[in-house]
Amino acid sequence: MSQAIWSISSLVRYIKASLDRDMNLQSILIKGEVSNFTHHRSGHYYFTLKDNSSRISCVMFASNARRCPLQIKDGMKVLVSANVSMYEPQGNCQLYVLQVQLDGIGDLYMQLEEIKRRLNAEGLFSETHKKMLPEYPMNIGVISARTGAATQDVFTTIKRRWPLASVFFYPCLVQGKEAEADLIKTLKSADSNHHDCILVVRGGGSIEDLWCFNSEALARCVYQCQTVIVSGVGHETDTTLIDYVADRRAPTPTAAAELITPDRRDVSERVNVYRQRLQRSVASQLQQCTQAYNRIKANKLLSEPLNYIQNDAMRLAMDVQRLEKVVSMGERERYKLNQLFEAMSSSGRQLCLENRHLLSQISIQLQHSVDAVSEARKLELKRSAALLDAFSPLKVVARGYSLTYDENQHLIGSINDVKNDDLLKIRVSDGSILARVEGKEIINE
Incomplete structure (x- = not known):
């Protein structure tokens, strides 16, 4: 079996893709000493991070460098948040730095990583427990600082996109030593009021300012909430502990407000589509009913009832005439039979006696036939008379x-x-x- 032969470019691309896919190498914390620091005219930072035995190249792009609160210098002990990847043209593994802090809070980061590992093992970060966002929230709770641009941005965004919603504001401390307890108390209070969703938001700040949102107790409180929780803390590059536990995480407070609210213009267009469908359905049903009504209206029994009555009267009269003919015929046959009997009696009584029994049977059969025909015609006459009486205009008058x-x-x-x-x-x-x-x-x- 022949072994595959790699090109340099293919190998480097494969290694880079492998590094980028490895979540254990994304947003990791590394501490070390800065050396070879360069502030490029493009705004990017280039430097090396080293310890006693190793070193690695680092780049911090201008978008992140502008938010860096430190004046980075060679020899500075720092803690960086970075993604591990590879610079393809040179095949060098390097760190793409997101944030830089003095190494003074390194111990806190280590504690945070330990908390994250423990909560993740307990399943608090699992997608299976996360609740679905409401499609049309009508009752929204907002937990944020009493004043500040982030709070105003949230209210403005909700009012612009979905003014039908009622917004309930829960002012709260969002930094400082007392912020953790105040956040937990406020979150429990808001959760008990059965909102459709709750936004926990705060504007950007330093890692120290946002540290209260890394509280283990607060993360567990978020996990236990019955209401949908959306976090929007800091800027896009800021990630706190409650972001992992919340049902949805937004990169900024404004993005959180946009995430939870539908755009009223989209909803209006959807309502118009439903309205048009309903109108077409009603028009179709109305057309079918109109056609059915016209068919009923065209029925001559309703439009010309007198003609039907006259036709039935004519048929009834003809039935009466036929019945009278049958009755008359029966009477004539009976008369002929009597005449025959008298003639036979006068000309030959003996012959009459011999045939009397036969004649009697014939007479009985004839009488039965006449009676049957007469009864049938009478019954038909009664039915026709009842029908005529039902359609009689005088009955309508009565x-x-x-x-x-x-x-x-x-x-x-x-x-x-x-x-x-x-x-x-x-x-x-x-x-x-x-x-x-x-x-x-x-x-x-």
């Missing part, structure tokens, strides 16, 4: 309605059938009323 006729006894069905001063006859259940047309009114359905 229920409280009326029929209106003109002078020629024509039934009025529309306002177009009459004109002013026409004499009308209104038929009600117990008589008729004479009336004269004084005007017409169109009813729009």
Whole structure:
């Protein structure tokens, strides 16, 4: 099996990518002595950090150098926060420095790293416990200093982006010896008020100023809160202990306010989309109902009921005529049978006696047939009469309605059938009323 051959560039890129991916080499703390310090005209700092046995090159870009409170000099004992990476053109491993402090607080950093390791082992930094941000927070708590630009920026940002929200302010100490206890007390109070979310914010400052946010007790308090907690402490390069425990971390107070609030313009556009969908749905339903109404309205049973009644009356009359013919036919057959019986009686009584039984059976069968046909026709006549009676205009009148006729006894069905001063006859259940047309009114359905 042949072994892969690396180019120098590929090897250096691979080593750099490996260093950049290793989270144990990001934002680490290193202490040492400064040597070969150079303040480049671009604003970058270049120096070497060394101890008794080793040294490593360092670069601090201008964006971070401008915020550095120290006047760095050779021989100075410092504690730096930095990312380990590689400078590809020369293949040198070096530190990309984020912050520089005098080594006087090095012990505190060591204590902080120990606290971070312990809390991480307990699962306080785990993503599984972090709560989801509310999509449309209507009740927001803000914990910050009573005065300061950071506090004002938060209120201004919330009002600009999401003015529907109610904001509850909890003024609190955010630096100094008493700040830790005050922060914990204020956070517990705010959490008990059931806000949709709570912002814990503070503007930038030195590491000493922000140190109260590295409190283990405060971190545990944040972890135990039932409310969504968003931290926004210091500048983008500042990371405190509560940033690891909070449900979300924002790089600045203003960014925290933007993170928790939707933009009202986006929400308005979304509402307009939903409104248009609803309008289209209502219009479609209305069109379907209108079509169904028109189909019902076009049904001739409703638009021309008198025609249906007249047709049923004609069919009923024809059924009556057919029934009368059947009854008449039965009577004629019975008469013929009686005549035949009398003739047979006079011409040959003996023959009549012999066939009387047969004739009696025929007579009974004929009578049954006539009775069956008669009963069937009577039943059909009753049903037709009931149907005719149900559709009778007089029945409608008996229920409280009326029929209106003109002078020629024509039934009025529309306002177009009459004109002013026409004499009308209104038929009600117990008589008729004479009336004269004084005007017409169109009813729009």
